[in-house]
Amino acid sequence: MRVVDLCLASEGTEVILATSSDEKYPPENMIDGNSTTFWTTTGMFPQEFIICFHKHVKIERLFLQCYFAVPALRQGAPPGQGTPHRRPKGGQEVRGIRIEKSNAKEPVDFERWVERDLVLTEGQMQMEEFMFRDGYATHLRFIIKSAFDHFVSVHKVNIEGISVSSLT
């Protein structure tokens, strides 16, 4: 079976929920195959979006092209050197992203799949990569728990895998 990009509107994939929407930067921008277009969050965290494949798929690799960093922190950092990731004092790490998946026909019964802290990058797009073995899903739910700044952008969700079967 052929490994394809499963996360494209042209393949029938849809973003069926997003907690933020600016008309000019709709969630569909994440699945249009173009990383110059993006979805923005528009306020308080957490923020989330749900992707529906409309079929059973097996995911092998997932890339998230996004920007979670904050310009203010970069000031004073030596040029060309990333600002270290700071943990809040005495607190639990709450900045990061969690991905949940569901194998149901409807967007229900999500189970926690993978969770990752965010690392600050300097004024450039971040590319987060996730590898999976047990990647069967019909829906994916992305939860941005919090970021280093008030707003974040997600430019592209790229999901490599295979189509397994239709929903029926």
Next chain:
Amino acid sequence: MVKLAAKCIMAGDATVGKSSLAQMFRSDGAHFQKNYTLTTGVDLLVKQLTVPDTNDSVELFIFDSAGKELFSEMLDKLWEHPNLLCLVFDVTNEQSFTNCAKWLEKVRVQLQGSTLPGVLVGNKTDLAGRRVVETSRAQEWAGTHGLEYFETSVKEMENFEAPFRCLAKLFHQLYRERLELFHSLV
């Protein structure tokens, strides 16, 4: 057209008028609390404002929190990830003004480096005879800490909307700046 959502925290000593200001704003001037009630945890007030000259709006989630030291531990949790700050003092109470530095420090701990647009509000200007904090001094302090300064008399219903309008505008500006940044990444 976009609707932004901002968590706005009210900070400042007890009895300076944080709740009065927030409630007056929330009710468009219909509600002035005549009797003092001590805020013990946090009250959440929600109000939407349109940003002038745009089709955009900002929904303010105002976390009106307790000013009494006694409840200060709780604030650490309630104040997580603020988007905006409304710092209030009483112009007839020197201590409430000097304590603003302490409140600001407490808020900044939550931020870990990100920016927090904010305003400083000197309330109770109707008590002109008892005034001890002069406008110029408050203005200067606000300026050095990157805050915009406003004076209000919630009792006389004077200027109570201006600080919130300013906060909405600042948050909208920040969003526009970030959009430019996101565009520049590609």
